[in-house]
Amino acid sequence: MLTYPNFAFDVLHRDQNGTRARIGRLVTPHGTIETPNYIFCGTKGAIKNLSPMQMREAGADIILGNTYHLMIQPGADLIERMGGLHEFNRWDGPMMTDSGGFQIFSMGHGGVADEIKGRSNNKGRGKSLLEISEEGARFKSYWDGSILNLTPEESISIQRKVGADLIYQFDECTAYHVERSYTEESMHRSHRWGDRSIAEFERGHDGRQALYGIVQGGVYKDLRDISCEWTAEKPFFGTAIGGCLGGSTEEFYEITGWCVEKIHPDRPVHLLGIGAIRDIFTCVRLGIDTFDCVSPTRIARHGWALTKGGSGRMNLRNAQYREDKEPLDASLGIPASSQFSRAYIHHLLKAGELLASQLIAQHNVAVMTRLMREIRAAIKNGTLDSLEREWIED
Amino acid sequence: MLTYPNFAFDVLHRDQNGTRARIGRLVTPHGTIETPNYIFCGTKGAIKNLSPMQMREAGADIILGNTYHLMIQPGADLIERMGGLHEFNRWDGPMMTDSGGFQIFSMGHGGVADEIKGRSNNKGRGKSLLEISEEGARFKSYWDGSILNLTPEESISIQRKVGADLIYQFDECTAYHVERSYTEESMHRSHRWGDRSIAEFERGHDGRQALYGIVQGGVYKDLRDISCEWTAEKPFFGTAIGGCLGGSTEEFYEITGWCVEKIHPDRPVHLLGIGAIRDIFTCVRLGIDTFDCVSPTRIARHGWALTKGGSGRMNLRNAQYREDKEPLDASLGIPASSQFSRAYIHHLLKAGELLASQLIAQHNVAVMTRLMREIRAAIKNGTLDSLEREWIED
Numbered sequence: 001m002l003t004y005p006n007f008a009f010d011v012l013h014r015d016q017n018g019t020r021a022r023i024g025r026l027v028t029p030h031g032t033i034e035t036p037n038y039i040f041c042g043t044k045g046a047i048k049n050l051s052p053m054q055m056r057e058a059g060a061d062i063i064l065g066n067t068y069h070l071m072i073q074p075g076a077d078l079i080e081r082m083g084g085l086h087e088f089n090r091w092d093g094p095m096m097t098d099s100g101g102f103q104i105f106s107m108g109h110g111g112v113a114d115e116i117k118g119r120s121n122n123k124g125r126g127k128s129l130l131e132i133s134e135e136g137a138r139f140k141s142y143w144d145g146s147i148l149n150l151t152p153e154e155s156i157s158i159q160r161k162v163g164a165d166l167i168y169q170f171d172e173c174t175a176y177h178v179e180r181s182y183t184e185e186s187m188h189r190s191h192r193w194g195d196r197s198i199a200e201f202e203r204g205h206d207g208r209q210a211l212y213g214i215v216q217g218g219v220y221k222d223l224r225d226i227s228c229e230w231t232a233e234k235p236f237f238g239t240a241i242g243g244c245l246g247g248s249t250e251e252f253y254e255i256t257g258w259c260v261e262k263i264h265p266d267r268p269v270h271l272l273g274i275g276a277i278r279d280i281f282t283c284v285r286l287g288i289d290t291f292d293c294v295s296p297t298r299i300a301r302h303g304w305a306l307t308k309g310g311s312g313r314m315n316l317r318n319a320q321y322r323e324d325k326e327p328l329d330a331s332l333g334i335p336a337s338s339q340f341s342r343a344y345i346h347h348l349l350k351a352g353e354l355l356a357s358q359l360i361a362q363h364n365v366a367v368m369t370r371l372m373r374e375i376r377a378a379i380k381n382g383t384l385d386s387l388e389r390e391w392i393e394d
Numbered sequence: 395m396l397t398y399p400n401f402a403f404d405v406l407h408r409d410q411n412g413t414r415a416r417i418g419r420l421v422t423p424h425g426t427i428e429t430p431n432y433i434f435c436g437t438k439g440a441i442k443n444l445s446p447m448q449m450r451e452a453g454a455d456i457i458l459g460n461t462y463h464l465m466i467q468p469g470a471d472l473i474e475r476m477g478g479l480h481e482f483n484r485w486d487g488p489m490m491t492d493s494g495g496f497q498i499f500s501m502g503h504g505g506v507a508d509e510i511k512g513r514s515n516n517k518g519r520g521k522s523l524l525e526i527s528e529e530g531a532r533f534k535s536y537w538d539g540s541i542l543n544l545t546p547e548e549s550i551s552i553q554r555k556v557g558a559d560l561i562y563q564f565d566e567c568t569a570y571h572v573e574r575s576y577t578e579e580s581m582h583r584s585h586r587w588g589d590r591s592i593a594e595f596e597r598g599h600d601g602r603q604a605l606y607g608i609v610q611g612g613v614y615k616d617l618r619d620i621s622c623e624w625t626a627e628k629p630f631f632g633t634a635i636g637g638c639l640g641g642s643t644e645e646f647y648e649i650t651g652w653c654v655e656k657i658h659p660d661r662p663v664h665l666l667g668i669g670a671i672r673d674i675f676t677c678v679r680l681g682i683d684t685f686d687c688v689s690p691t692r693i694a695r696h697g698w699a700l701t702k703g704g705s706g707r708m709n710l711r712n713a714q715y716r717e718d719k720e721p722l723d724a725s726l727g728i729p730a731s732s733q734f735s736r737a738y739i740h741h742l743l744k745a746g747e748l749l750a751s752q753l754i755a756q757h758n759v760a761v762m763t764r765l766m767r768e769i770r771a772a773i774k775n776g777t778l779d780s781l782e783r784e785w786i787e788d
Contacts, residue, residue: 044741044742044745044747045738045741045742045745045747046742046745046747046749047749048747048748048749049443049747049748049749049752050749051729051730051749051752051753053729053733069745073741073744073745074716074737074740074741074744074745078716078717078737078741081717082717082719082735082737082738088735088737088738088741089734089738090733090734090738322468322472323472323475323476325476335445335447336445339447339484340483340484341476341482343468343472343476343482344439344476344482344483344484346468347438347439347467347468347472347482348438348439348440350467350468351438351439351440351463351467351468353438353439353440353442353443354442354443354748354751354752355440355441355442355443355444355445357748358443358445358748358752359445
């Protein structure tokens, strides 16, 4: 039986107001973090335009790398020869990698966020997924067009070479627009892929990594129940909620609610690819421990700075900031948020200066880490509702 | 008569080996720097992808903004309303602005560096200079196509609003391929523009800025002599060597040598737009006190990291760095130079990650500030020749 002697997850406090919100302590070989927490996406082994030192300055505790991107460039073998991703990118804290399946799926069907949230406009992206079989997925590399295979064994092998603390079983993330029969068939295959992932993980287990299982089952409660039971019975360290979360916010919350009722209650729970502030408040109440989303650094490149309160974000390209002497948010303390006026950042955006994306990205990371700190304090103090009203004005 | 009570330039030490190399102390209202020194270009009011804090960390003492770019976006009036460029971009050290003439000239004739160095290939850039008259220059804005005028009075007025410590007279930078008669005529007009610049400067002089005159005269010794005498007689604080510096490195050094013999010996001397390491060594010996060039941050965006010794720079896109575990230069101390392997930066470049340009740019700034520190020490110790051999391997 798999054990994780160098890892632990302890629930330190539970919300006293009748929600499933909880404060946890997640121990990994690269440090301990408190949950709920936010995992910042360093897709290709780097956070967009921010160094690990800048991430630390902004209060980040944990980052994520994407197996799919890393296997293509620079390749898992090279990362292993460089001493693993921690040594390669100099982030010395806890790190997560996904299994790669999510991106393969995304490229097969269209935009990732669109699919999770049930929007099926499918425009823009090329479809490079060639085949999903019992063995795994076959796809075309976006890098050089070569044909690649990703199997449960290969995904675990790559994630072992990359060396993140928290890693994932291989799964297929089904789309919104597929038939129930496909979702069911795919879920069972993902379970079989999960068993093969566990077997491969166990073969090389040296105590330095911990494995998460993934709940699939799309928008169907009975399938979600089956998948929750399956993950709970398997020797995973943590549980992630994956797959399609419906076509509306209400459906997304409902499906997440189904899952957290049935999954293993003592394991950390990660919600894959979700990171909007409103969603975080609701999902923390449902019992989610960790979140990840590319948005804080992605929207920064388009001029969006996150705010506590107000509309939740401001677009600094907007002419209203042209002469705004206020900093982004002086109370955050870091120079990016407190030293530069919105007028200056507005100018940098108009002038096409890269410094704008650097400053806004670091600010957005600081906003998200403050959000998670304040959420943890509010769970402890029983003030989650009033904190939400401070962050989100309706 | 103009005086500069808040400014000073003192020569602290002269090379004992028969060159004109000297160590100076340049005092401005925003701090004192030692010379020879390097002025980093923040063309549009920002160093490319580096914050003032990152510039300080890399050892930078002084930066430059370009009047031409700033007048177009965000405009001098806005910068003034924001409290001046120091307050706007948060660089609290000494700052220089050019007069704007250089860029107008550049856009009129082609690439700037090509023209200074006599290469006349003239490809690529649009020619937006419409007319040079006794009054000033008329040109088309690259921003919105509007017709703009820049006169000596307007240049000084803009530079006063921007508020840099060291500012420039308005001049025309003549091209290599023009006739001697045009160079001569233009030089005399630049002198008249210089007189008008002084008059305008004097009208608003509040002690917070100091004015540099510019030596023109192209590749003609008698014209350079006339221009040197003209600047020396006028109440400028400093002298810059501008205009075309010939068609070869030898001619460039020869023309610079002519100028430093005749210009005011007690004023700081700036060499406009020159910043290659080999040129700096030669021109320090000729008596140049400050240099500026966009190259340290510009070449960073193309993957070039400067080195002490070797070929002077390495292109991290090159496959030879794919598995190179060495940092850029651990002895520089800053994280950008010491914490990340060349292999990781090679990966960032291949993956199109902006962090690459940030890390390499900061490294290159640190290399240039080390170069200038070591040059100052070598002048003191009489070891400039051996230092040059350490930096440049022939």
